[in-house]
Amino acid sequence: MPGGSFVAGSARPQPPTVGLSLSGAAPPPANSPHPAAVPLLAVDHLSVEFRTRHGVVRALERVRFFVRRGETVGIVGESGSGKSVTAYALMGILDPAARVTEGRAVFGGLDLLHASRQELEAYRGRELAMIFQSPRTALNPIRTVGRQIEDVLIRHQTVPRAKVRDRVLELLTLVRIPDPDARAHTYPFEMSGGMCQRVMIALAIAASPALLIADEPTTGLDVTTQAAILDLLGDLARTNGMATVLISHDLGLIAERCDRIVVMHAGHVVEEAPARALFSAPRHPYTARLLASTPRAGAKLADLVPIPGGVPDLRGELSPCRYRARCERAAPECDEPPLPRTEIAPEHLVACRRPL
Numbered sequence: 274m275p276g277g278s279f280v281a282g283s284a285r286p287q288p289p290t291v292g293l294s295l296s297g298a299a300p301p302p303a304n305s306p307h308p309a310a311v312p313l314l315a316v317d318h319l320s321v322e323f324r325t326r327h328g329v330v331r332a333l334e335r336v337r338f339f340v341r342r343g344e345t346v347g348i349v350g351e352s353g354s355g356k357s358v359t360a361y362a363l364m365g366i367l368d369p370a371a372r373v374t375e376g377r378a379v380f381g382g383l384d385l386l387h388a389s390r391q392e393l394e395a396y397r398g399r400e401l402a403m404i405f406q407s408p409r410t411a412l413n414p415i416r417t418v419g420r421q422i423e424d425v426l427i428r429h430q431t432v433p434r435a436k437v438r439d440r441v442l443e444l445l446t447l448v449r450i451p452d453p454d455a456r457a458h459t460y461p462f463e464m465s466g467g468m469c470q471r472v473m474i475a476l477a478i479a480a481s482p483a484l485l486i487a488d489e490p491t492t493g494l495d496v497t498t499q500a501a502i503l504d505l506l507g508d509l510a511r512t513n514g515m516a517t518v519l520i521s522h523d524l525g526l527i528a529e530r531c532d533r534i535v536v537m538h539a540g541h542v543v544e545e546a547p548a549r550a551l552f553s554a555p556r557h558p559y560t561a562r563l564l565a566s567t568p569r570a571g572a573k574l575a576d577l578v579p580i581p582g583g584v585p586d587l588r589g590e591l592s593p594c595r596y597r598a599r600c601e602r603a604a605p606e607c608d609e610p611p612l613p614r615t616e617i618a619p620e621h622l623v624a625c626r627r628p629l
Contacts, residue, residue, distance in 0.1 A: 312339035312341050313341060313342045314378065315380075316359075317377045317379075318337060319375070321372065322374055328588040330588055332371070333359060337542060340484065342516055344532045345507075345518075345530060346517070346519070346533050347521065347548070348521075349534060351580075355541075358371075360403060360486050398425055399431070400484070401484050401486075402478065404473050404487045406488050406492050407493070409461060413461070422441045422445075423437050423438070426441070429479075429480045448474050448505060450471050450472070466494055467498040478513070478515075481513055489520055489522075490506065506519075532547065533546065536557065540587060541596075543623070544557040545620075545621070545622045547620055556617055556621065556629050557596075557628060562580045566578055582599035583599075593610040594612050594625065613625075
């Protein structure tokens with residue numbers, strides 16, 4: 274697996290070199306249940322705000338989680354919970370109105386939140402890659418898909434120039450695009466949504482990244498195509514030893530595909546646990562409500578229980594617990610800062626004063 278490394282006496286990491294593994298990895302979060310196991314990615318106290326005409330929106334507040342090598346971590350929550358903002362912050366592609374106000378996100382020895390543009394460019398696409406929600410808008414409409422993949426390979430010099438074309442066809446074959454030689458000359462608007470998503474995956478894995486962030490990778494696809502795309506991502510992760518962060522609002526999808534799950538609400542991580550533990554015994558009231566509102570096999574429409582209220586306005590004064598106004602277990606102590614983060618079982622953490 275390719276990786277990045279530090280050179281003695283250098284102020285910044287050198288561009289990753291083929292054949293090496295990521296080294297100099299960051300320490301785990303301060304409350305990591307396994308401090309001796311150094312994670313591939315350690316996000317600690319990540320806070321992001323957006324300056325708008327109507328005030329400052331505190332989109333993320335002290336977000337913490339980690340990703341080990343080779344594992345799949347799911348991030349779930351309602352729209353507006355901060356899932357995509359977290360991914361954009363890690364990739365260094367936040368909107369110009371956004372600002373990281375606090376925190377670290379250390380990946381392979383590099384703090385992504387405080388890295389220079391040159392440092393990020395050395396990692397992005399090569400060690401850290403992302404699949405976006407809408408492949409049609411993420412792909413260049415006036416460039417053939419083959420040329421777009423070539424651009425990635427040439428930029429990161431992962432193969433000799435004489436072999437670039439062969440690698441493009443190999444990648445298109447790997448993501449199960451039929452007749453790759455012909456498809457390489459196709460423009461995105463000439464392809465279906467499922468085919469465009471496969472091209473996005475080919476772009477993301479072109480340089481064999483150590484970590485892939487998939488932000489709602491099946492949005493707008495039919496059920497059969499969704500399953501094929503997710504099976505493909507799982508196969509690629511197992512084959513290449515690649516870690517994956519899978520962002521989705523679909524709890525059923527997350528349950529089937531992830532080793533651990535991070536639950537977000539209004540910019541907070543409210544619960545983090547192994548998938549089996551989270552679904553068998555959720556401890557945060559919001560997680561329990563999410564599960565109760567999710568369709569299940571054999572369940573009737575009347576069995577679904579909606580979550581009361583909505584995501585709070587993230588401007589102005591906010592309660593330490595941003596779920597407080599929607600929570601049936603709320604009590605006066607919930608207004609006392611700071612919001613605690615408690616490990617109630619191995620690798621099962623809850624940010625709540627009155628967990629279930």
